Amino acid sequence: RPWYGGKVASYKDRDGNHIEMGLHVFFGCYFNLFRLMAKTGGLNNLLLKDHTHTFCNEDGDVRELDFRFFLNDTKIGAPFHGLKAFFTTPQLSVADKAANALALGTSPIVRALVDPEGGMEDIRKLDDISFTDWFTSKGGSMGSIERMWNPIAYALGFIDCNDISARCMLTIFQFFATKTDASVLRMLAGSPNDYLTKPIVEYVEKKGGRIHLKTGCREILYDTDEKTGKTVVNGLRIGGTKVVQADAYVAALDVPGAKKLIPQPWKDSMKQFGDIEKLVGVPVITVQLRYDNWVTEMQVENSKGKEARGIDNLLYSADADFSCFADLALVSPWDYYKEGEGSLMQCVITPPQKGAVSGRNYFKMPKERGE
Structure with a gap:
């Protein structure tokens, strides 16, 4: 790709709009x-949001999980x-709250x-059980799963x-329970390219x-x-024939990339590499x-005025195929607010092959549209 950042990259289209790889x-x-x-000079590019998690339910019913106390x-x-x-959250019924607490x-x-x-030692032992199975075995309710934990x-x-x-879930909960600000959200002031990766790139380039x-x-x-079985990397083949050699090699790969690049003999002889084949990308x-x-x-x-209005935070939904979303014009205004225009909604659809609520296969949308 011609831009930095991988999974957190962004680029400008021909009309000058910033296009993101995902909602960060x-x-x-x-x-x-x-x-x-902080080291690379980009920490001030994060905008602190209110310490509350907001759920947008059907028919505009907005409810909060509010940590402000x-x-x-x-x-x-x-x-x-x-x-x-x-x-105190109205997102759950009294019965679901009681089950949640249990x-x-x-x-x-x-x-x-x-x-x-x-506590973390105990949590690490729960890697082989789904959160649903663990939660319900402890008295948790499916109402809590469906209305809060799934989103x-x-x-x-x-x-x-x-x-x-x-x-996975309890690791996050442990942070939330033990560190006051662990659950508070920040979002970039603008595009990931300009406000996350660019300071890192500039830092690297200044160092030569x-x-x-x-x-x-x-x-x-x-x-x-x-004799010893010790393996030493001595280069990377780039493109067709070019070989790059270095003092140290670091690979940051997604699941398909790791499966493709890691040598098969490593997978056969070293469990940590062999287990990569068991991973499934989402x-x-x-x-x-x-x-x-x-x-x-x-x-x-008030929704039709020129002044930016709305909820300046990440939003969750249990009633839509986009389980989390945000108005970039509000949460990341330095690049995304445009005078005379309104919201720029960024919606995350997962799983796209079977919508969480509708069951629709979004991968087939172009074909359906053509028909």
Whole structure:
């Protein structure tokens, strides 16, 4: 590709519109990324959102999971802000809240409050059970799964609670329960190219580094010592015949790329590489739609003005095929707000081969349209 960033890339189309690879949200527990952005000068490009998770239900019924908790102007943090959020959210019924409390109250998260390492050790043992099976076995309800946890699972991993492991979900919950700002969201002020990857690229180039675009790696060249069995990479074949040699090699690959590039002998002899063949990539469709009014402004009489209006945050839905979405003109205004125009909705459709609500196969849309 002719642009930086891979899965978090963006580019401009012929009309000057920024097109993103996906909807990118930055939770407060992304500590390594924040350190990288601080080091490369991009940390101030993140815009802090209200500490609430918003669910948009059918017929414009908007409900919140609100972590904001103050007593006499004193901010109350973890774990109490989370307890307040889950006990007061109107997204769940009273019965679902009680079942939710039972399941999470008997989970390793409780141990993590006093023993973080021990709690994580217990959570790691839950990699072979789905979140649905684990949650319901602890007394959790399907109402909670359907109205809250499925949309969140789709936003986190693009799969639902039947497919995502309990380990994945509880790892996130453990961060939320033990660190006050782990669940607060930030979003880029503008496009990922300009406000995430560009500062990193500039940092690398100032240090004398070079980044080569449109240059695919075709083969890993290596030698294996017959006596010791030690394998040493000695180059990368780029394009047809060019070989690049370096002091160190790092590969950041998606699932199809890893399956294609990792040498077969490595897969045969080393379990960590052989297990890559068991991974299945998850398809996702991201759609950007520009409107002439403000879609998330709930007061209809105010939705047609020139002034930006609506919900400035990530949005979830249990009642749409796009389980998470946002108005980029509000959440990332430096590039996406355009005077005289309205919302720029970015919607994440997953699974696209079978819509979460409609069951529709979005991959067949061009063919259907042609018919």
